[in-house]
Structure formats: C-alpha cells, structure tokens
Amino acid sequence: MGDWCVVPGPASRDLAVKISERLDADLFDIGYKLFPDGESKVTLLSEVRNQPVILVQSAYPPVDRHLFQALLLSHKLSEEGAEVHAVIPYLPYARQDREFLNGEIVSMRVIARLFRSVGMRRFTTVDIHSVEGLSNLSIPSYSASAVPLLAEYIQNNFKLADPIAASPDFGGSARVEAFSRILGIDHLSLEKSRDKVTGEVQVKPLDSSVSGRDAIIVDDIISTGGSIQKACIQLKKSGAKRVISACTHPVLVGDALEKMRKAGVDEVIGTNTIPQSVSKVDISSAIAEHFKTLG
Numbered sequence: 001m002g003d004w005c006v007v008p009g010p011a012s013r014d015l016a017v018k019i020s021e022r023l024d025a026d027l028f029d030i031g032y033k034l035f036p037d038g039e040s041k042v043t044l045l046s047e048v049r050n051q052p053v054i055l056v057q058s059a060y061p062p063v064d065r066h067l068f069q070a071l072l073l074s075h076k077l078s079e080e081g082a083e084v085h086a087v088i089p090y091l092p093y094a095r096q097d098r099e100f101l102n103g104e105i106v107s108m109r110v111i112a113r114l115f116r117s118v119g120m121r122r123f124t125t126v127d128i129h130s131v132e133g134l135s136n137l138s139i140p141s142y143s144a145s146a147v148p149l150l151a152e153y154i155q156n157n158f159k160l161a162d163p164i165a166a167s168p169d170f171g172g173s174a175r176v177e178a179f180s181r182i183l184g185i186d187h188l189s190l191e192k193s194r195d196k197v198t199g200e201v202q203v204k205p206l207d208s209s210v211s212g213r214d215a216i217i218v219d220d221i222i223s224t225g226g227s228i229q230k231a232c233i234q235l236k237k238s239g240a241k242r243v244i245s246a247c248t249h250p251v252l253v254g255d256a257l258e259k260m261r262k263a264g265v266d267e268v269i270g271t272n273t274i275p276q277s278v279s280k281v282d283i284s285s286a287i288a289e290h291f292k293t294l295g
C-alpha cells in the first residue's frame with residue numbers, strides 16, 4: 001500500500017501530525033466550524049489524489065459530536081474516491097457489545113453499519129474494550145495495544161518499591177498480565193461487580209497482603225473514576241504504599257481525578273488517545289507501526 005496521506009479530524013490534530021511524521025506522509029488541510037446549535041461543519045481543503053488516506057479522529061467526549069465528524073469526513077473522502085482507513089483511537093459505544101439486559105441495543109452493531117455506510121475500508125483503534133466487539137465490523141480491523149508504552153513510561157519515570165500490577169476486574173486480567181510480564185513484576189486481579197441498572201461499582205477486599213508495596217492499577221478506560229477509586233481503597237486497606245493508575249483512555253468525566261486522588265491514588269497516567277493533563281504517553285508509534293506492516 002504505502003504512500004499514505006493523513007487526514008486530521010478536528011478532535012485529534014496533534015496525534016494525526018505525529019502519525020504523519022512517523023509515516024513520512026502528507027497531512028491534509030481541514031476546515032472546521034461549530035455552529036451555534038451544535039452542528040459541525042468539516043471541510044476538506046486538500047485535493048484527494050488516488051491515495052489511501054488515514055483519517056485520525058478519536059471520539060472522546062462529546063462522543064457523538066466527534067464520532068459524527070469522523071463519519072462526515074469519511075463520507076466526503078470516499079465520495080472523492082479515497083480509500084479510507086479510519087483510526088479512531090478511543091471508540092465510544094464499544095462497551096455495549098452485547099444485550100446484557102432485555103431491550104438494550106448492541107451499539108457496536110450500529111457503529112459497524114455506520115462505518116460501512118460512509119465508506120470506511122479499514123478500521124484501527126487502541127485497546128478496544130473487548131476485542132470480540134471488533135467482530136461486529138465486517139471490514140478489516142485492528143486494536144493496537146498501549147500496554148507496552150504504558151509499561152515503558154512507568155519503568156522510566158518511577159522508582160517503585162516491590163511493585164505489583166493490579167487489574168480492577170477479572171475482565172482486565174490478560175491486560176495486567178501482559179503489563180506485568182514486560183516489567184517482570186507480580187500481578188493480581190481484583191473482583192469488581194457493576195450494578196447493570198445503576199452502574200454502581202463494588203470491589204471486593206483482597207485476600208492477600210500488598211503491605212509496603214507500590215501498586216500500579218492498569219485499566220483500559222477511566223471514565224467516572226469509580227473503578228479505580230474502589231480498587232485503590234482495597235489496595236490501600238491491604239497495605240499498598242503508593243498507588244499509580246495507568247490507563248489507555250483517560251476519559252475523566254466530571255470530578256473523576258479528584259475522586260481518585262481522595263481515595264489515595266498518587267498518580268494517574270494516560271495516553272494521548274484523549275488529550276488530557278494526564279496524557280503522558282504518546283500512542284502514535286503503535287498506530288504508525290501497524291500501518292507500516294500494511295506496506
């Protein structure tokens with residue numbers, strides 16, 4: 001393939017620039033305007049030549065606006081004859097990948113239809129909530145992992161005392177195992193339950209001691225901060241000295257950061273799939289490397 005062009009969506013210009021530099025690819029010009037009623041107007045200012053384009057637009061909050069901007073751009077690019085490779089590093093609606101309660105809508109299926117309808121030919125994201133969710137998309141899709149980059153950042157920036165990595169739930173066991181393997185440290189998974197109606201999270205006490213140890217909680221998303229808050233409380237009760245929270249997608253809704261800090265979290269580290277004050281880890285290499293494998 002090769003000879004890529006990168007199209008920066010309004011939500012992800014910095015990340016798109018980094019990816020284009022790593023791929024030595026041209027960067028498209030985009031115009032963007034937000035109307036007073038909340039509608040987006042996105043304009044393609046560069047000419048589409050017969051090239052594959054990488055459209056980079058993370059759909060963090062406001063999720064519907066950012067998602068729709070990606071759809072608008074993809075539609076225009078494919079109308080102009082481009083082969084659209086969509087990179088949506090934070091993909092919303094991915095947690096509802098099945099009908100947990102009667103009447104719920106499997107939003108991943110709706111996403112799949114939308115992506116196809118606007119001409120997306122290939123899809124790339126980062127640490128999708130569950131890889132099974134990708135099977136809903138009938139285009140080639142890939143979820144890059146931020147885990148090696150998070151592990152490298154922790155290793156280079158913290159002096160840790162007898163560290164142990166922790167997942168706030170069993171669903172994240174493979175992730176925390178991969179993280180701990182890179183650092184050559186122990187790991188554990190806490191037992192979390194979430195009320196399917198209220199969303200309220202409970203985390204069970206640990207059955208082992210982490211006395212005097214630094215704990216790194218590894219998760220894919222920090223949204224309200226409730227999961228990390230409850231996990232941190234249990235780790236501290238079991239003797240953890242310092243608690244560091246590392247995640248791929250720092251959504252950080254409302255007072256999430258304050259909530260976690262009050263619970264005793266010493267440091268929160270995220271990636272730039274979402275631009276936040278805690279986004280210390282640059283994910284562009286993992287995305288660019290994937291495109292290099294495509295030729």
Ligand code: R5P
Nearest residue numbers: 220221222223224225226227
């Ligand atoms: C859920 O299983 C995810 O892996 C995250 O733990 C969850 O989305 C975090 O949400 P919150 O920060 O609202 O607890």
